[in-house]
Amino acid sequence: MEKHPETMISERGRELRRGVRPLTVTYKGVSKTVEMPGWYPDQSDDDDDAVFTGSDLDVSDAALRELKELVDRIPRPETVRRIREKLGLSQRRASALLGGGPNAFQKYESAEAEPSQAMGILLFLLDRHPELVEEVRLPLAS
Structure with a gap:
């Protein structure tokens, strides 16, 4: 059975849809909120089943590098x-x-x-x- 390219099933059997939601990245007490692409459950208040694949993680990785530059002086x-x-x-x-x-x-x-x-x-x-x-x-x- 093929899955629709806009949906995915989580490990707990929940249907996930492609979307973008705010995600807060924190490093040593300093935070930045980014718009994180990924696969999310329909209920917006429960992102525990969210799945991030491929280039989705580039967004959070870039935010972490920004925070490291700010906090630890490690340049991006x-x-x-x-x-x-x-x-x-x-x-x-x-x-x-x-x-x-x-x-x-x-x-x-x-x-x-x-x-x-x-x-x-x-x-x-x-x-x-x-x-x-x-x-x-x-x-x-x-």
Whole structure:
């Protein structure tokens, strides 16, 4: 028996329909409410059976990254890219100058990996004071 593409059956046998509902994402006591796509039961007050598939989770993941940037100073992929481009660095050059391994910035910008908090603080510092990138480029004096 085929299911209609606009409905799904939950594990508890409830019929779910495709929709969008508010979802609050909380990280270390800071919250953000997003419009979360997913499969929901008809009764709007009971989202316990909700199912999120595929790209649905991109919405909550993006909200979590925003909160981590705000709370822990761990920059989002688009923030890393913006700062790197502001500094006039390629991904490889940024990795060589600032650390993290040869493909670090490619991974940060594609959300494959999250920069450390220390890297985040360095990037935010360089964002405010891009002239300091010259200090990184110069060999360290002994």
